[in-house]
Amino acid sequence: MTSRLEALCMEKGLKMTGQRRVISQVLSEADDHPDVEEVHRRAAQIDPRISIATVYRTMRLLEDAQVIERVDLGDGRARYEEATADHHHHLIDTRTGRIIEFASPELEAMKERIARELGYKIVGHRLEIYGVPLDEADDDARDEEKRP
Amino acid sequence: MTSRLEALCMEKGLKMTGQRRVISQVLSEADDHPDVEEVHRRAAQIDPRISIATVYRTMRLLEDAQVIERVDLGDGRARYEEATADHHHHLIDTRTGRIIEFASPELEAMKERIARELGYKIVGHRLEIYGVPLDEADDDARDEEKRP
């Protein structure tokens, strides 16, 4: 069956090759934020003769076509997720690497207001929060108390 | 004369070499967000035999010592600025590359609240806004009207 992303690609008039079909499927089934190597790993499980170069090329193609979005989480590599109607940001658990998505209309509005006050119209923005679970953060505080 | 950053380095007990003095001076005099190559270019004007490897090493040293801060503006390389008491973010003019600094306690508070609601304590965060001047943005809008 054709995946969500494959359908989207056809709508956009992209030439559908076997490789693109496989990569589209992988990305449609993903509910995380895989990097290129991870996409390649998953794609290779479906068709082992897909090269990493093709994955790189396809990710760029899909990004330019606005089918997927690049996510920069501060580790050296690009991560990706399916493009969605609803905009969101990421909170990264620095202990586990777990990624929590969140959206905040108030925050978006505030950001918009700040730009306007500076005389600018926003064309893009980036926000990530790095954090540790509140209970484990307590542990940290206790640790520091013991070593002043 | 010893630069602000050189004094700071000595306070922190870092061994002061000629190269570190020059790089400290360059960074003290900078009021922008230079990348490593730019710092090297400026340092080489003072002492042409400073190598880029030493600049890389020194930037990391100063960053670890919290004397400077790394700024990630989304172009592939690391940029730096003197560490200041007051935290701020950057609005990048995508037309000119100009960087405007701004701070917003409300925004920081909101971000803090969002993390708390998700059960997290913030240990770091990143926010950049990319924009175009409001008047030029008007031009864009007009352009699009003419080509619907």
Add this chain to the structure above:
DNA sequence: CTGGGATTGCGAACGGTTTTCAGTATGATG
């Protein structure tokens, strides 16, 4: 002054990404 650990310059190595190029597959056309 001096000795020895820290620092430097150079070039090689690195990791993620892009490009080159010759061979292959796609899908529009007849």
Add this chain to the structure above:
DNA sequence: CATCATACTGAAAACCGTTCGCAATCCCAG
């Protein structure tokens, strides 16, 4: 359904910012 121009692919090389290994040099506590 066969043909064919064209776009795409795999493999390897190039790229780019950054780090590393090593021998030579420098700092500074004694």
